[in-house]
Amino acid sequence: MFVQLFSIFWRYWSLIVPTTFITYFVSNKYRYGLAKYPGPWLAAYTDWWRFFDACGRQSEKTFQEIHRKYGDIVRIGPNVLSFADPQALKQIYGLNKGFVKSDFYPVQQASVEGRRLPSLFSTVDEGYHARYRRCVNGAFSMSSLVPYEPLVESTLAVFLKQTEKLFQNTGKTCNLTRWVQFFAFDVIGELTWSKRVGFLERNEDVDGIIDFVSSFLDYAGPIGQMPILDLLLKKNVIRMQLQRWGLWKTTFPATQFALDRQAERENEMNIIKQKGIGALKDVSQAESQENRGIDLLSKFTQAQFEHPEIMTNDMVLTTSLSMVIAGSETTAISLSAVLYYLLQNPRTYSKLLAEIDQAVLDGIIENREDCIVSWTASQKLPYLDAVIQEAFRLHPAAGLILERIVPAQGIEIMGERIPGGTIVGCNAWVLHRRREVFGEDVETFRPERWLEAAPKQLREMKATMFQFGAGARTCIGKNISLLEIYKLVPSLLRRFQLELVEPEREWTTLNAWFVRQLDFNVKFLQRQK
Template sequence: MLLAMLNGLAVLPLALMVISLYRVFFHPLSRVPGPKIAALSNAWLAWHARNGRVRELGKTLHRKYGPVVRVGPNEVWFDSKDAFKIIYNASNGFEKSDFYCTNIHICMNKYLLTLALVATALYRPQVNWKLEVHSPDTLDFLSERDMKRYRLQRRLIGPLYHPSNLKKYESAVDGVLRQVVSQLKSLAGAEVDLKQWMHIITVECLGAVVLSWSPGYINARTDGGTSSHAYLSWRHKTVFGLFPFAVIAGTYSKTFGRLFARLWGITFRTPKNFKTFFTPVYQKGSRRINASLRPKPPADTRQDLLADLIQLHKDRPLFQETYLRRLAITNFGAGHETTTSALTAVIAMIASHPKSKKRVVEEVEQVARPVSFDVSSGLSYTQACIKEAQRLHPVIGMALPRKVPTEGFSLHGQHFPAGTTVGCNPISLHQNPNIFGPDAEAFNPDRWFDEALDTKAMKRYNLTWGGGARTCPGRHLAEMILYKVMPTLIAEFDIEVDIPPEEDMPFYFMAMLSGAKARFLPKENENHTTGI
């Protein structure tokens, strides 16, 4: 037995060498340009993700290698319009990759079926087997693989998340903003962490809109460490997402999960005085749902998004109780970081570009307060600044990965076989001069008025809110908050922002401007505050 073990150990280096040679020189993707070391293992991309350097990859890889770059043994990034049109096609785009296997049942189902398929092929090669993956019937917009079910869920909730319905919650956001303005003024221009305050505002707005509830962050002047904790968790998720086997093994063996995390140096501790908002959100949402489903439910006069979701469940049985309970939490889980990221980027970009800041202030000060969603949507230059900030600092810092279907596809002189992970990197796509002009790397809101540029294409080839059929279901809710918060803060304060160098900011799959410091200096003229 000892001799057999020694022979096995001797064979291992040879096997690794053969695999490496195959991946670099004989793999179907071997002709795709990119760092040779990336072809060996996902460890190359995971290492950059672990170090928070994925934004740097997005900005440099395509400059060096062109519109298609191999970033892993079986993964390719694009930054072209042609790739976007194929991969994220609204009607027949590619399905999500294994990176999104946050649902362990989906991961296990797929990998166990794969093993079964291989075993059966060995013993019964004459049978034509087809691999099918079935995910649980719950509401998970992030990792749902069943497109019929996904589209049904989207159709059911669509009217509730349409701007025409969301407008009735504007008064709830206005109430939050009155508290925010008052609290920020009491700071008398003291320096604050920009991302934390944008997170405070976001969670408070979501609480007011969804549950008619406040987590108490504004008065406490802190989010209880939830923004920093959540961002560190994305470091963890990004690395694990590149190794789906680790997700499965870590679920069934906590010891393995901890060892894998320690190996990569992605463990993190809960901050001191941590105050999560998810526990009260879950508790309050569950109590209201339970009460509403009783034979004789108690009277509840609250007019918020949860009330609409409960009514949708009663009116449309297809919107199951499982969906209802899941979506009540999803509003916060999917919304608190994406909206925070957008707010942080927009405030930081406007405040750090004096000419643009001056024009936004002049435009905002011409409208009445509180600024409505409709009025804010019509502020042309302000909207251009919002689009420009989100273009340069998208929420996602890595390619939105998809799987090439059975027939494969060819593009840019390369063929990509079935199963290849492909996607457009938002960082590089949004800075492609063929789409956004020769100064695509610069913050220039005027490009959105430039007749020499195709502004329709600039809007179309954009991954700010995702791509194709998988665009963010809560986009309009996030925009309603963004469009009301940003002009209010601009009108009430002279905002100064100190943004650290990009190399000092970590960016993961979720990419956020972090470490920026802001000062909200109350304006001397108080006449415009009567609406707030």
């Protein structure tokens, strides 16, 4: 029988092979029940369309273009729909809606010794996520910002000092995107392990960690569009088994850094794990740790003490590692956006400086020699808040849709009955440019819109903002990122005068899941007060 089948195939392969492919692609168009939704023609037949679009590194522009052309619901894959209407946010990302994350996210899981390390961000198991988040939620709450501020301030002081030494005093050009990335990484080191990585002091990418994170995201963006490719490439069964046997020793640089930091504090963490964080006061060898305050590693380990049935060693490592990868990249992108739009809009820059200077005169901002602005003072600067919100609006960090899977029974979104199993999502770059929400001038950087809006419109604007995600899976590190941004921006502007090297030239962006900025070069001058 087998011989006969093989003989038939061999004789008619030139007909069988193309017929099989055509049948497969045509069935993709119709079998998911999405044929009525418009979109790029190739996207209806294969996910290769969105894979190659992501490889082009300009997907945020693609999403804006296709929604302008096809409307609020666009088919971007055989089983994928992108929604542009802000009403879809609550329906897709709201609490208890039954949606789960797609296989896009596990592509971003690190691995150690052949074991995947699912993080709060990358896990698709909602029950696991809920248990995990309950363990560490307290470490990221708004009330936790007070003890974290001295750690951020310590790194900010080094950042300002090094900026003066390396750029103001020498007149050298600064790649500001790279420089604030160094800051963001060192802050995460300070917050997580009470130890800066050393980017600022050395003015270099320590151990290639930043380049690794960039290449990691370069991979995750396109591969996440067709996750099966990850199982053939970086997480194939042979490679993972060789790692378990110790025959393929590949540990991410960021993972190795996290492992090294935990190893340095192993004795201290064992005490917390067994007796709780309060036990450190009774141990002489840990007394030196007490003065630096409670960092995130200590809090994650305390969570392990309190929830040993949930919080494992791997989860402590993964949570720390997530801070390095997600916590630094997105904050650096947002800081770059704020500073770029200020420098591109001199009137706005001058107006913000005037608010900061007046706050110093009024005693709202302490007139410190190092020019550092406190978190409390920054919250009393309405124009600063408007500038930051407007930068978030025009340049959110994430440049792809945040994918979710419709529950099996199907659900209604924007009046449309969407079949169960469909991948759906929204793109922040599209939502943040809704004219009926933000006004006709959505492409213009105009912070005043946040101050002029009537209360009802302002609520709608804030509800449409999607830079940190939405719902139960909102970025857990949001408050820490805000702490960094609201402290660095006014502190930097108080201390230096910034000038674009090529003011007539727009920067280049690269969408590798997060939309990084290139060609943002500035000069730092001593500010004339």
